[in-house]
C-alpha cells in the first residue's frame with residue numbers, strides 16, 4: 070500500500086535508491102576489474118521476518134549488480150556443522166561477503182557463528198574484531214539496521230552535535246551500535262533496556278527517539294516530545310482486521326505522528342535502507358579484500374595478476 074504523502078514521514082525508499090545507485094556504480098567497476106562481488110546469505114530454520122529480509126536482499130542485490138546466493142540450513146543443525154560451512158565460505162575466493170540472518174535457533178550461539186566469519190568477509194561488522202571499529206570511530210562498515218536508522222535520522226537535517234537521543238532497546242545488533250554511531254557524531258545518548266525504571270520519562274526528553282524492542286505499538290503519543298524525530302526499527306508480524314498478515318513497528322504511528330515532526334513508517338522506513346546498507350557494506354568489504362590482495366601480491370588487480 071503506498072504511503073500517504075505527508076512530510077512527517079521519513080521514507081526509506083528514496084534514500085535506499087540513492088545508496089543502491091552508488092553501489093551499482095562501484096559493483097560495475099569492480100566486476101570489470103575482475104573482482105565481482107558475491108554475497109552469501111545464511112539462514113537457519115524458518116522465520117517469516119527473515120524471509121522478507123532475504124527476499125528483499127536478493128531483489129536489491131540483482132539491481133545493484135551484486136551476486137547473491139542463499140544457503141538455508143535446517144533448524145536442528147549443530148553449531149559445529151554451521152561453523153564448518155562458514156569456514157568453507159571463508160576459503161572460497163569467489164565469496165566476498167557473508168551475512169548470517171538473525172534470529173538463529175536458540176541452541177546455536179550466534180556469537181560463535183559471527184566469530185567464525187572471516188573479518189574481511191564480515192559484511193555486517195558483527196565479528197568481534199569488526200564491532201570494535203565503531204568504538205574507535207571507524208564508521209564505514211557498521212551493522213546494517215543500526216547504520217540504516219542513523220542514515221534516516223540524518224535525512225531530517227537535525228544537527229547531531231549535542232542532540233538528545235534516546236534509544237529504547239540495547240541489542241548488540243541494533244541498540245548498542247546506534248549508540249556508538251551517534252556518539253561519534255556528537256550526540257548525547259541514553260540507552261533504555263528492560264531494567265530501565267521509566268522508559269517513558271527518558272523517551273519524553275528525546276529530540277530523536279529510536280525504538281527497537283520487538284513490541285508492537287509500545288511507544289504512544291504521550292511518550293514522545295513534541296517536534297521529535299521518531300525512528301521505528303520494530304518489524305512485528307500480526308494479523309490485521311481484514312484477516313491478512315501485516316507488518317507493524319514498535320511505535321503507535323497513528324497517534325505519534327500527531328506529536329512528532331518526523332516519523333519512520335513501517336514498512337517503508339528503516340527496512341529498505343537496511344538492505345541498501347548491506348549492499349554498500351558488501352562493497353566496503355570487497356575493497357578491503359582488494360587492498361589485502363594488493364598488499365600481499367603487489368599487483369593492482371586480479372586481471373593484472375593473470
Ligand SMILES: Nc1nc2c(c(=O)[nH]1)N[C@@H](CN(C=O)c1ccc(C(=O)N[C@@H](CCC(=O)O)C(=O)O)cc1)CN2
Pocket residue numbers: 118119121122125168169170171172193212213214215242304316335336337338339340341343344
Ligand atoms: N543479520 C541480520 N539479521 C537481522 C537484521 C540485521 O540487520 N542483520 N535485522 C532484522 C532484519 N529484519 C527482520 O527480521 C528485516 C529487515 C528488513 C526488512 C525489510 O526489507 N523490510 C521492508 C520491506 C517489508 C515488506 O516487503 O513487506 C520494509 O520494512 O519496508 C524486513 C525484515 C532482523 N534480522
